[in-house]
Amino acid sequence: MNTICAFSSDSRELYKADIYRVLALPKNHIVHFRYKTKYVDDNLLQKPKKLKKQKVAIFFTHGNDLDASENTLQHFSVRWATITNTEISADTDVFHVYMKLGEFCNVEIDSGNSVEKKPPTKFFSRLNCTEKNEESNWNSRILAIKDFFPPIIFFHLKGIRNGWRDKVIHYQNSKKACSYNLIHGDRYIIKLAVSNPNASDTKIEISDSSEEITINCINPFESSIQFDDHDIPISVKTLQVFKQASLLEFKPTIKKDGSDEYEVLGEYSTNIELNLKLSFKRPLIFGLFSTMAFWALLLAKPMSSSATWPSDCTLIISTFLFYFSSSSLFFWFNKK
Structure with a gap:
């Protein structure tokens, strides 16, 4: 070959x-x-x-x-x-x-x-x-x-799972870089294989640069087993912007000689690029229920005998504008 x-x-x-x-x-x-x-x-x-x-x-x-x-x-x-x-x-x-x-x-x-x-x-x-x-x-x-x-923990990120599906990697810059797209409010599972082959006193710090991700595990993460598998739940907090970039960082540490402190081996830090986004589904649902509230108010409002019901065209246009505006406010500005 x-x-x-x-x-x-x-x-x-x-x-x-x-x-x-x-x-x-x-x-x-x-x-x-x-x-x-x-x-x-x-x-x-x-x-x-x-x-x-x-x-x-x-x-x-x-x-x-x-x-x-x-x-x-x-x-x-x-x-x-x-x-x-x-x-x-x-x-x-x-x-x-x-x-x-x-x-x-x-x-x-x-x-x-x-x-x-x-x-x-x-x-x-x-x-x-x-x-x-x-x-x-x-x-x-x-x-x-x-x-x-060095006597550090090895790990392998097998994937990021959302429910029963693995998240797909997206490529940028002529396939010189890549990232995962995560949706705010959703929960994900990081699938990890880990190895501490020498049973060393070593850990891995897991963090995100934007502080918009909740990592639900003991952090720094440690394992004294030679080989093991772990599932780490994470969730994306409610974003205040439409889109935000973040780095999921894995930083191995080893215990300093003669000390209880741990030293971060910066050169071995491994980063996963994440694009945190607002969901398309949530603003549409928000707009739907806002429109229902608009119609409820319209139907419940007392009407005088001299009042005339708006034309069908006017109702359709006003309903569409209300739905579009409420959905857009949610999507672009997270206004609820």
């Missing part, structure tokens, strides 16, 4: 954090990798726009010590992805690749590949690989790389 391989190594904590997020984010979410052009296969740089929709195997590379003269590198496959967009910056000479996450995978790089196509020479290249069917789930990928990461 010949496939594009994207490597992220342990030479910097930031690159390890990229792999942490690849493990954490839900299927179909967008991830953004950056490479200096010298680390990208020349054949892939020639026509970067033609890389769209091509399959990529994401790898974690251990042993890439920048201070060592020689390194023994180990490559661990993590997950499949599909390229959604690419870009080469003329200002920074950086190759940007945006990928939509797929299934977790167990892929080995064949020994016959040229050394010049692999790390530490190239970190984004096309290689011959062999895919294995066993040990290709999230659990196995955690066990494969856990010893090379």
Whole structure:
């Protein structure tokens, strides 16, 4: 099997954090990798726009010590992805690749590949690989790389559910970014897989940047079990505006040595973009009942013998205007 391989190594904590997020984010979410052009296969740089929709195997590379003269590198496959967009910056000479996450995978790089196509020479290249069917789930990928990461909780957001349906991810900016749309007043369930492989004293802080979401769990969230599943209920508060952006933030923490305090590992923070919106259904229902109240007042109002009932056309127009205005007030200004 010949496939594009994207490597992220342990030479910097930031690159390890990229792999942490690849493990954490839900299927179909967008991830953004950056490479200096010298680390990208020349054949892939020639026509970067033609890389769209091509399959990529994401790898974690251990042993890439920048201070060592020689390194023994180990490559661990993590997950499949599909390229959604690419870009080469003329200002920074950086190759940007945006990928939509797929299934977790167990892929080995064949020994016959040229050394010049692999790390530490190239970190984004096309290689011959062999895919294995066993040990290709999230659990196995955690066990494969856990010893090379800080003693923190790993998690995987399997999805956000509204009733019996999973919320769909929406894409923006030419599929360089993505988000979930949540409706105010509705209740949702965050489906999580969590792992504390070393039973460490570690937690995850869950928060939202807008403070418009109620997270119904003990926060910071912790688990002493090696692998587990959790459902976390959340609800969107009543918004004062038509639309509001927010970030659902997952921040791993570890206990400081010789202290009861916990330290936030900011580089490992994982964000999910949310668009909080007013419901279309609620203003329509509000308008309906407001119109019913209008008609009730109209019918109950005493009429003199000289008064004439408005024409049908006038009643229809006035009813429509009242319904439209009351619905619009609810929708745009949340006026009830």
